[in-house]
Amino acid sequence: MNARVAEAAYDVARVRADFPVLSTTVRGKRLAFLDTAASAQRPLAVIEAVDHYERTSHANVHRGVYQLSQKATDAFEGARERVRHFLNASSLKEVIFTRGTTESINLVAQSWGPRLGPGDEILITWMEHHANIVPWQMLCQRTGATLKVAPIDRRGELDLEAFRALLSSRTKLVAFTQVSNALGTVLPIQDMIAAARAVGALTLVDGAQAVAHQRVDVQALNCDFYAFSSHKLYGPTGIGVLWARESVLRDMPPWQGGGDMILTVSFSGTTYNELPYRFEAGTPNMSGAVGLAAAIGYLEALGIERAHAHEQRLLGRATAALKAIEGVQIIGEAKEKSGVISFVVDGVHPHDLGTILDDEGVAVRTGHHCAMPVMEFFDVPATARASFGCYSDDADIDQLVRALGRAREVFG
Amino acid sequence: MDLKDLYRDVILDHNKRPRNFGRLEPCDTSADGNNPLCGDRLTLTLRLEGDRISDIKFDGKGCAISTASASLMTEAIKGKDGAAIKHLSELVHQALTAHGDDSAPPAELGKLAALAGVREYPARVKCASLCWHTLDAALKHRANALGEAPIGPATVSTE
Incomplete structure (x- = not known):
């Protein structure tokens, strides 16, 4: 099926009916939810x-012999x-539940x-996103390793x-996002992983902005770590996943101690549980995991490729519509982009823009998007960001364009 | 609730043409304020005669609410002494945070009353109050310096 056929078959009104919140109103106006990112x-x-x-089905997991615990x-x-x-992972041992990316x-x-x-380097x-900067800065402070940053x-x-x-034999880990949350850029991660492997470095992919919009196959990618959050994938908050190559995980010590991650505990010593439980101390977020599984089921039934084609059409249309408005400047115009548009409007600070758009029922994110180095690079204090999901539609874009007109009126 | 209550003409005017914009050099005290949520940053520089503010300027980048608030503040407090500023600051904070309160702000607020529309936009209160927190930091910094007490960094953050 080519993209055009898939798009023609995509019934966004039906998809929208699956999402109760989309039929709510904001200040008496239709909600145009453009903050899926x-x-x-x-x-x-x-x-x-x-x-x-x-x-x-709720009881604690991995503990009770009674039926309800088994159900959970x-x-x-x-x-x-x-x-x-x-994720097309080869083993369940490689799937660790976490709180998120x-x-x-x-x-x-x-x-x-x-x-x-x-002497060691992380690239x-x-x-x-700050979540893929700060943990490495903290690690470098602790270990004396050096953090290197590839330019854009x-x-x-x-x-x-x-x-x-920037890659060399000193590079031990390369950590990068698959899709930029602030700019929408899709990174050439296949090339990046291959290049990193060639110097013997491990690779970590931040998939937070990617999983809901493209099919991920960790074996084909050949990365070592892949991280994502459920709530960016139409699932609940408070749960996410770390996928890691089994051979790498075997060589990693537990990071949190507690229940579920042990086999035996005595005061003379403790033996740790096998993978993946060794990395899941404490009672996990069971209902979150169930919600995540349902979200994956929903998206697979809808068709990730079909949703993606729909989002790409909206991206093209919204980009053209915003460019046609005087004073609007799009920040981030990579050739390959996900459904994210960051922009600024001449004479209107993004924060004011956010308030005016909200008044028109349009929900966009305004701020630095937890990517302050990106804001610094483009020399803007903040941007407004519209982002699309499987339920976004043309009416959302029309409402955004109208609201931008209103902003220009107020600040005219 | 109407957008026009937030973006009143006085605010749009002070955003477009901020008063007392720039830096006083030399100055007697200064402080930086920033609001990481929206990237607002401002620097206040002050000249003092005793506890009276003889001159004040603000510099920085911010949204219309934070820029207008800083501009209006500098106009309102220039020439006032510590007690009068403290009183005014309290009135402003009450006006900004009285969510759901329909009563008119007190007359002694003067032009600063234009900021009262913020009360219906809780996410924007920090924008309007940033300059007042920064002023407080600058005055404390000065008091510490005079008392030769240890001086902390004269920086405030609303986060």
Whole structure:
């Protein structure tokens, strides 16, 4: 099926009906929710799966011999299998539940990281979210390793040559985002992973902005770590995943101590549980995992490629519509972009813009998007950012364009 | 609630043509304020005669609310002494945070009353109050310096 056929078959009105929040109003106006990159809305399938679990299946997992505990364990481990299949991971041992992308990255920094020392280097890009900068800065402070940053150009694309030039035998880890949350840039991660492997470095992919919009196959990518959050994927907050190559995980010590991560505990010593439980101390977020599994099920039934084609059409249309408005400047014009548009309006600070747009029922993110180095690079204090999901539609874009007209009136 | 209550003409005017914009050099005290949420940054520089502010300027980048608030503040407090500024500061904070209160702000606020529309936009209160927090930091910094007490960094953040 080519993209055009897929797009023609995409019934966005039906998709929207799956998301109860989209039929609510803001100050009496239709809600144009254009902040999916910050957190996606939940379809009924997720809301009901969580509800069903809470009503019928909840008890602590991996503990009780009674039936209800077994039901909860089955639901939780079933979710793990769903994630494994979604990422095409080769083993369940490689799928670790965390609180989200941020915790996944911190787990790697704290468990894998301490082996680094002076002379070792970690390479990231200028486009990273703070969650893929700060844990490495903290690690470098602790170990004496050095953090290197690959530059970007004015279009918001990675300078791949400069990236390659920064790689050497000193590089131990390369951590980068698959899609920039602030600019929408899709990074050439396949090339980046290959280049990093060629110098013997491990690779970590921040998939937070990617998983809901393109199919991810960790075996084909050949990375070592892949992190994402459920709530960017139409699932609940408070749960996410770290996928890690089994051979790498085997060599990593536990990062948090507690229940579930042990086999035996005595005061003369403790033996740790096997993978992946060794990295899941404490009672996990079971209902969150169930919601995440339902979200994956929803998206797979909808078709990630079809949703992506729809979002790409909206991206093209919105980009053209915003460019046609006098005084609007788009920040980040990479050749390959995800459904994210960052922009500024002459004479209107992004924060004021956010308030005026809200008054028109339009929800966009305004601020630095937890990517202050990107803002600094483009010399703006902040931007407004509209981002699309599987439920976004043309009316959302029309409403955004009208609201921008209003902003220019107020500040005219 | 109407957008026009937030973006009143006085505010749009002070945003476009901020009064007392720039830096006093030399100055008796100064402080930086920033609001990381929206990237507002401002620097206040002051000249003092005793506890009276004889001159004040502000510099920086921010949204219309934070720029207008700083501009209006500098106009309102120039020439006032410590007690009068403290009183005014309290009135402003009450006016900004009285969510759901329909009563008119006190007359002694003068032009500063234009900021009262912020009360219906809780996410924007920090924008309007940033300059007042920064002023407080600058005056404390000065008091510490005079008392030869240890001086902390004269920087405030609303986060």
